Amino acid sequence: MVDADQTFVIVGGGLAGAKAAETLREEGFSGRVILVCDERDRPYERPPLSKGYLLGKEERDTVFAHEPAWYARHDVELHLGQTVDAIDREAKTVHYGDDGTHVRYDKLLLATGAEPRRLDIPGTDLAGVHHLRRLSHAERLKGVLAHLGRDNGHLVIAGAGWIGLEVAAAAREYGAEVTVVEPSATPLHHVLGPELGELFAELHSAHGVRFHFGARLTEIVGQDGVVLAARTDDGEEHLCHDVLAAIGAAPRVALAEAAGLELADRADGGGIAVDERLRTSDPDIYAAGDVAAFPHGLFDARLRVEHWANALNGGPAAARAMLGRDVVYDRVPYFFSDQYDLGMEYSGWAPPGSYDEVVIRGDAAKREFIAFWLKEGRVLAGMNVNVWDVTDPIQRLIRSRAHVDTHALADPHVPLDTLSA
Numbered sequence: 001m002v003d004a005d006q007t008f009v010i011v012g013g014g015l016a017g018a019k020a021a022e023t024l025r026e027e028g029f030s031g032r033v034i035l036v037c038d039e040r041d042r043p044y045e046r047p048p049l050s051k052g053y054l055l056g057k058e059e060r061d062t063v064f065a066h067e068p069a070w071y072a073r074h075d076v077e078l079h080l081g082q083t084v085d086a087i088d089r090e091a092k093t094v095h096y097g098d099d100g101t102h103v104r105y106d107k108l109l110l111a112t113g114a115e116p117r118r119l120d121i122p123g124t125d126l127a128g129v130h131h132l133r134r135l136s137h138a139e140r141l142k143g144v145l146a147h148l149g150r151d152n153g154h155l156v157i158a159g160a161g162w163i164g165l166e167v168a169a170a171a172r173e174y175g176a177e178v179t180v181v182e183p184s185a186t187p188l189h190h191v192l193g194p195e196l197g198e199l200f201a202e203l204h205s206a207h208g209v210r211f212h213f214g215a216r217l218t219e220i221v222g223q224d225g226v227v228l229a230a231r232t233d234d235g236e237e238h239l240c241h242d243v244l245a246a247i248g249a250a251p252r253v254a255l256a257e258a259a260g261l262e263l264a265d266r267a268d269g270g271g272i273a274v275d276e277r278l279r280t281s282d283p284d285i286y287a288a289g290d291v292a293a294f295p296h297g298l299f300d301a302r303l304r305v306e307h308w309a310n311a312l313n314g315g316p317a318a319a320r321a322m323l324g325r326d327v328v329y330d331r332v333p334y335f336f337s338d339q340y341d342l343g344m345e346y347s348g349w350a351p352p353g354s355y356d357e358v359v360i361r362g363d364a365a366k367r368e369f370i371a372f373w374l375k376e377g378r379v380l381a382g383m384n385v386n387v388w389d390v391t392d393p394i395q396r397l398i399r400s401r402a403h404v405d406t407h408a409l410a411d412p413h414v415p416l417d418t419l420s421a
């Protein structure tokens with residue numbers, strides 16, 4: 001039974017928003033929970049959109065965070081297809097919908113996520129130019145890949161980040177020709193640095209993906225709305241049928257910015273600035289998931305983490321903080337990816353410039369190993385590739401801040417836990 005004295009509003013029905021609603025009920029909150037999302041689909045998980053679902057191996061029904069009846073059963077008022085376009089912090093209301101609905105909140109959670117960055121070049125409005133963020137995008141792309149595969153068609157992908165590479169793998173499985181255009185010299189440069197990026201270049205090349213490194217798209221050439229070619233800034237032209245722009249995502253901060261909430265520095269990834277309790281500069285407004293930039297003591301930096309586990313854990317942490325529980329959100333960042341027969345997990349945070357050494361434990365040539373990024377002998381991050389059940393010891397090692405013996409770290413016979421002791 002809902003007690004209407006208190007109303008908590010959640011803006012954004014991604015995983016962070018859905019998990020926050022779930023946690024509010026689990027923690028016994030008996031007030032109104034209103035979840036507003038501009039998408040027409042109820043909250044779902046995005047990782048399958050570039051993997052199992054895109055490949056036709058997972059059904060549409062499997063991606064949703066909750067079954068349809070869950071919302072009514074838990075008295076969560078779900079408003080889909082509605083964009084929240086204003087927050088009035090003085091009146092403590094949010095405004096959404098064509099009919100001008102105003103809802104008063106006691107606490108507000110912004111879980112507005114991120115949106116794909118757009119290529120700012122001629123030709124991006126052609127029908128064969130795609131992005132991948134939403135279920136509807138994945139549905140469309142799935143049809144495109146199947147078509148390209150059947151007709152020996154060619155897909156150009158702008159960006160060799162996680163989504164670009166996962167779609168490249170899926171496209172090759174469909175039988176399409178794939179060229180990835182990437183300004184850096186290796187894939188995933190901003191996350192893995194050059195040492196491990198090379199491994200992914202080899203993996204994809206072995207599966208027939210062509211890379212065009214050190215270049216950016218400058219124009220997508222088309223005729224009668226159809227893509228014909230993609231041109232790059234070094235004067236090359238790739239004849240192709242479709243283009244995927246996979247050049248990263250931008251946090252959806254417009255609502256927070258218009259409401260005067262503090263934002264994180266764009267140079268550090270932007271996002272809504274929150275404290276370790278995920279509270280914004282307004283004590284009644286919280287932010288979680290891709291959009292939130294939180295201070296992380298372990299890395300001495302404000303992080304904005306665009307990964308599934310951060311939505312899965314950050315939403316619930318924000319919900320508990322909204323209920324006044326003692327919360328310190330300091331999880332070690334974690335993500336995973338699957339490409340062909342390579343599965344990996346990455347824990348920590350070690351962008352290029354933050355580490356001074358990479359140590360490999362295992363057999364990199366066989367793609368069965370753990371890579372560690374270190375700074376002054378301390379492990380900042382670890383990535384296990386086709387080696388499983390090591391996330392906990394890797395995270396303990398990162399958390400311990402222990403100075404490790406790099407020979408022992410590289411030796412698979414030395415248990416990882418003995419290094420953080």
Ligand SMILES: Cc1cc2nc3c(=O)[nH]c(=O)nc-3n(C[C@H](O)[C@H](O)[C@H](O)COP(=O)(O)OP(=O)(O)OC[C@H]3O[C@@H](n4cnc5c(N)ncnc54)[C@H](O)[C@@H]3O)c2cc1C
Nearest residue numbers: 012014015016038046047084113289290306307308311335
């Ligand atoms: C294709 C794809 C594959 C991925 N694969 C992986 C993976 O393998 N591993 C991994 O760790 N991570 C992966 N991720 C990242 C992961 O899915 C995201 O980190 C996660 O979805 C973030 O959840 P969120 O709830 O913070 O934001 P989102 O999922 O972006 O949800 C935010 C929601 O809020 C809505 N919204 C925004 N503004 C408003 C507004 N003003 N009014 C109403 N609604 C609004 C948005 O439309 C959206 O529905 C992947 C992402 C994508 C796109």
